Structure formats: C-alpha cells, structure tokens
Amino acid sequence: MRFLHPFSxxxxxxxPLIVVGGDNVTGIxxxxxxxxxxPPGLMVVSxxxxxxxxxxxxxxxxxxxxxxxxxxxERGWPCWWSFRIDGMNPGETVTLKLRGxxxxxxxxxxxxxxxxxxxxxxxxxxGKAWLHTGDGHRQDEWMVYMLQPDTTSIFVAWGPPYTPTxxxxxxxxxxxxxxxxxxxxxxxxxxxxxxPMLHVSEGDRATQHRFGVWVQARQHAWESGSSWVAQxxxxxxxxxxxxxxxxRRHAEISVVPVMDVDNAATxxxxxxxxxxxxxxxxxxxxxxxxxxxxQRMVSELIDAGRMDVFLDLxxxxxxxxxxxxxxxxxxxxxxxxxxxNRFIDLAYGRISKIKPLIPMSNKPKVTGAGYHPLWxxxxxxxxxxNGNPHTVSLCLETIWNYKNSTTDGYRAVGAxxxxxxxxxxxxxxxxx
Numbered sequence: 001m002r003f004l005h006p007f008s009x010x011x012x013x014x015x016p017l018i019v020v021g022g023d024n025v026t027g028i029x030x031x032x033x034x035x036x037x038x039p040p041g042l043m044v045v046s047x048x049x050x051x052x053x054x055x056x057x058x059x060x061x062x063x064x065x066x067x068x069x070x071x072x073x074e075r076g077w078p079c080w081w082s083f084r085i086d087g088m089n090p091g092e093t094v095t096l097k098l099r100g101x102x103x104x105x106x107x108x109x110x111x112x113x114x115x116x117x118x119x120x121x122x123x124x125x126x127g128k129a130w131l132h133t134g135d136g137h138r139q140d141e142w143m144v145y146m147l148q149p150d151t152t153s154i155f156v157a158w159g160p161p162y163t164p165t166x167x168x169x170x171x172x173x174x175x176x177x178x179x180x181x182x183x184x185x186x187x188x189x190x191x192x193x194x195x196p197m198l199h200v201s202e203g204d205r206a207t208q209h210r211f212g213v214w215v216q217a218r219q220h221a222w223e224s225g226s227s228w229v230a231q232x233x234x235x236x237x238x239x240x241x242x243x244x245x246x247x248r249r250h251a252e253i254s255v256v257p258v259m260d261v262d263n264a265a266t267x268x269x270x271x272x273x274x275x276x277x278x279x280x281x282x283x284x285x286x287x288x289x290x291x292x293x294x295q296r297m298v299s300e301l302i303d304a305g306r307m308d309v310f311l312d313l314x315x316x317x318x319x320x321x322x323x324x325x326x327x328x329x330x331x332x333x334x335x336x337x338x339x340x341n342r343f344i345d346l347a348y349g350r351i352s353k354i355k356p357l358i359p360m361s362n363k364p365k366v367t368g369a370g371y372h373p374l375w376x377x378x379x380x381x382x383x384x385x386n387g388n389p390h391t392v393s394l395c396l397e398t399i400w401n402y403k404n405s406t407t408d409g410y411r412a413v414g415a416x417x418x419x420x421x422x423x424x425x426x427x428x429x430x431x432x
Contacts, residue, residue: 040087040152042094046070050163052267053083054101064095066142069116069158069269073103076269076277079115080222082157090152096121096145098136105274114318116158117143118401123156125149130160130407159315159400160407162218162227164193164261170231171196171257178238180248187293191262195290198255200237202248209431211251212306213421214298216313219278219379221263221270223315225400225410230257230313232414247422250430251308254297259290279312280374282382291379298383307391308428309343309421310383316397321359322351322413325395327384328368335390343392343424350416350423356404358413367395392424 041060044067046053052070059066065085071078078101088094098121100113120132136143147154155161168183175183180202186195201210215233217226234255237244247253260278263270271277281291301307316323324344329337344364352360367378375381383393398413399405 040089042088043086044083045086046083046267048084049165049265050161050267051082051084052078052080054078054103062095063092064097066097066099068099069101071101071103071268073101073105073269074274075263075266076221076273077111077115077271078103078269079111080158080224080267080269081116082155082161082267084153084155086153088149088152088154090150091148093146093148096133096147096156097139097142098145099141099143113141113143118158118318120403121145121156122158122160123147123149123154124160125151125154127155127161130157132403132406157224158222159224159405160228160410162224162231162258162264164196164258164265167227167257167261168194168196170234171198174198174234174238181234181238186256186297187289189262190289193261193265195256195258195261195293197257198234200234200248200253200255201251202245205249207252208304208306210306211308211425211428211431212301212304213247213251213253213309213311213425214294214301214307215254215311216256216259216294216379218258218260218264219270219312220314221258221260221268223271223400224264225315225398225405226313227257228407228410229396229398229414229417230255232411233418234414235411236415236418241419243419243422246426247418251421251425252306256290256294259294260288261290276374276377279314279379280372280377282379283377294379295382299386302383302387302391305388306431307383307387307393308425310380310387310391310393311417311421312380312395314395314397315400318401320397320399321361322399323361323397324364325367325380325397326364327381328366331368332384333389336384336387336392339390340392340394342427343394343420346423347396347417347420350420351413354409354412354416356409358404358409359399359402390428 044056054070055068057066069078069081102110122130124130133145136145171183174181182199184197186197217230260270286292348362380393380395
C-alpha cells in the first residue's frame with residue numbers, strides 16, 4: 001500500500017494509484033501550525049474488493065473529505081462509490097462532500113449526479129453491519145453527509161456493499177447449514193472469478209415433477225441492494241416456515257446473488273457497460289459468461305416445460321418506489337397474462353405491507369420497444385418470449401433511495417417475494 005505524505009493541510013490527488021477496486025488515496029497530517037501534534041491524519045483507502053473512489057481531497061483542519069465516484073465509464077455508469085476512512089478521532093465529526101462523476105464515454109454527457117448521491121449514505125465499522133448516515137444536504141454541486149462514529153476507522157459507501165466474496169461465503173454457509181441447499185458455481189466470469197449460486201430442493205420428488213424457479217440479482221453491478229434481496233429470498237427458503245418447506249418439496253430453486261461479478265469486484269457500475277451490460281445480453285450469442293450459463297440452465301427448464309417463475313432483481317432510478325417491469329400485454333398470450341398478473345398481485349400484497357415500510361407501486365412499468373433498442377435482449381423479456389405458456393418472468397426493482405432501504409429492509413423484500421412464489425405455485429396444478 002502506498003501513502004502520500006502531504007506537506008500542506010489540503011491534499012489533492014489527481015492520479016489514481018494501482019490497486020484492486022479503484023484508486024488508493026491516502027493522506028497523513030503533519031504537526032499543526034503551532035508546531036504541536038495535530039489530530040490523526042484522515043486517510044482514504046480503497047484497496048479492497050468493491051471499492052471505488054476518485055478525485056479525493058482531504059482537509060485535515062476541517063476534517064472533511066471531498067470525492068466523487070470512481071470506476072471506468074466503459075465498464076458502466078460511474079455512480080458506485082465505496083472506501084474506508086482511517087485516522088479518525090473516536091466521536092469526532094467527519095464531513096463527506098460528494099459530487100457526481102465527470103467521467104464520460106465518447107460524446108455522452110456525464111451521468112446525472114442523483115444516481116450517485118443517495119439521501120442517506122451507508123457506513124460500517126466492520127464492513128459487515130451497515131447503517132445509514134443522517135440525511136445528506138445539498139451544497140451547490142455537493143451532497144454533504146456528516147458522520148460521528150465512536151471509532152478510528154469506518155467504511156462508507158453508496159449503499160450496503162455485497163461483493164462476490166460476500167456471496168460465496170453466504171452460499172457456502174447456507175449449503176453447510178441446510179441439508180436441502182447446495183452451494184454451486186454458475187460459471188467463471190470473463191476475468192476468471194467464480195459466480196456463486198445456490199440450488200435448493202427437498203425430498204425425493206422427481207425433478208420432472210418439480211416447479212422450476214430461477215432468481216438472479218446484480219446484472220447491474222452498482223445495484224447492491226438487489227443482492228441483499230436475493231439473500232433474503234434464500235434465507236427464507238431454507239428456513240423452518242411450513243410454506244418454505246412446501247416450496248422446497250415442490251420446486252427446484254436456483255439463486256444467483258451476483259451476476260456481474262467482475263464489475264462488482266472492481267467497483268465499476270456495470271449498467272450500460274460496453275459492448276452492453278448483462279441485462280441486455282440475453283441474445284442468441286451472449287457476450288458475458290454469466291449470461292451464457294444462466295441462459296443455458298433456464299433454457300433447460302423451458303425445454304422440460306418447467307420454467308415456472310423467473311425473477312431478475314434490480315434497484316431503480318433515484319426517485320422510484322419498488323415496482324415490477326413487464327412486457328406489453330399485447331405481446332403475450334393467455335395464460336401467461338393472467339398468471340403474471342396474479343403473481344404481481346400476490347407479491348405486491350406482501351411487499352407493500354412490510355414494516356418498516358418499503359414503498360411499492362402496484363402499477364408495473366413496461367419494457368417494450370420504446371424502452372431500449374435492445375429490449376428483446378433484456379433477461380425477463382427474453383424468458384417471456386422464449387418460455388413456456390405458463391411462465392411468469394418479471395424484473396423486480398426494489399427502492400434504494402429511502403430510509404428503510406437497509407440490509408434488513410432488502411432482506412424483508414426477498415423473504416416476502418419468496419413467500420409470494422410459494423403462494424402462487426400452491427395455486428398451480430401439482431406436477432405428478
């Protein structure tokens with residue numbers, strides 16, 4: 001790890017240092033102007049998985065850190081940020097000043113700052129338990145957050161991080177704790193990383209008599225909340241609730257909590273990555289290894305007539321509540337339309353009643369021809385258009401820019417989504 005030793009109070013770092021996950025920028029104070037020892041030097045560190053930060057300035061007197069999101073814009077929208085602050089005095093107030101990234105691809109305009117500036121940022125003392133800051137406030141081009149932790153070092157981020165390592169450890173822990181769950185590897189990414197997945201089923205019911213359920217998250221790497229929704233789904237699924245037991249005994253369920261593992265690991269945004277992102281890669285010749293593998297397994301379920309429920313998990317735009325994306329009704333035939341609508345009603349009935357509140361709309365949005373030039377290659381659309389007549393294929397966008405968009409809130413969404421899957425499938429004819 002390299003350290004920059006400043007000779008002035010303000011440290012400005014213009015060039016990145018080479019580390020895993022982004023720039024590694026640090027600053028250490030010298031004695032104060034009276035020659036007496038000054039406070040510990042604040043340091044910004046981003047040499048760990050999922051870290052991302054750029055254009056860092058540290059004012060050691062004001063105890064403030066100015067920055068913007070890091071990430072290569074060719075690898076997705078530069079809205080994700082995550083780093084560690086060292087050198088704090090326990091109980092002191094440290095100010096974070098965040099502005100939107102100025103990075104662009106070609107002649108594109110910079111991404112709107114609202115994607116990078118949540119109303120409340122996220123922080124942790126151990127990188128495991130994540131809390132919200134107080135509400136940020138606007139100050140010209142900056143979003144300003146105040147922190148006063150009783151520690152010398154904290155992690156801060158756009159939202160609660162969920163790295164490929166987090167996914168692997170969770171899958172392994174569930175696989176070891178539950179006799180009905182098996183930690184597997186979906187594939188290896190283009191950069192050679194493992195893509196963890198969980199396979200769940202219980203009892204001796206033959207595979208051909210089981211419902212097929214596929215759940216995946218993080219086709220856009222910055223949308224970390226969706227991985228926590230996937231974890232909540234898996235936690236409920238292997239629990240002792242009688243409904244969870246029923247689902248395990250009547251279905252075969254696969255859960256992939258991080259699809260875009262390379263960008264999630266390196267702190268890049270993922271969305272709109274070149275040549276296109278994972279969620280617009282569901283074509284006859286996918287570019288990304290994860291999509292190739294997932295599409296192959298989903299196709300096997302379709303060929304067997306068992307692609308019953310496909311769920312692709314995301315986080316939406318800054319001002320949106322939770323909601324489902326659907327294909328235009330005129331593109332579908334019965335019974336797919338009525339089955340889809342029934343599932344949406346069941347899921348909305350559960351998620352909208354979560355306490356503390358997770359705001360959700362009961363009006364889905366449409367991802368048809370006017371949505372994006374590659375709309376046919378969006379995963380949930382592709383599964384609808386290539387699936388069985390009874391297939392329910394949906395994208396769930398879970399609100400992120402809200403006070404209850406926490407790890408607990410996200411996991412509650414996942415648990416209620418899983419319960420809705422059980423409720424829906426219990427209404428369907430059992431495969432004998």
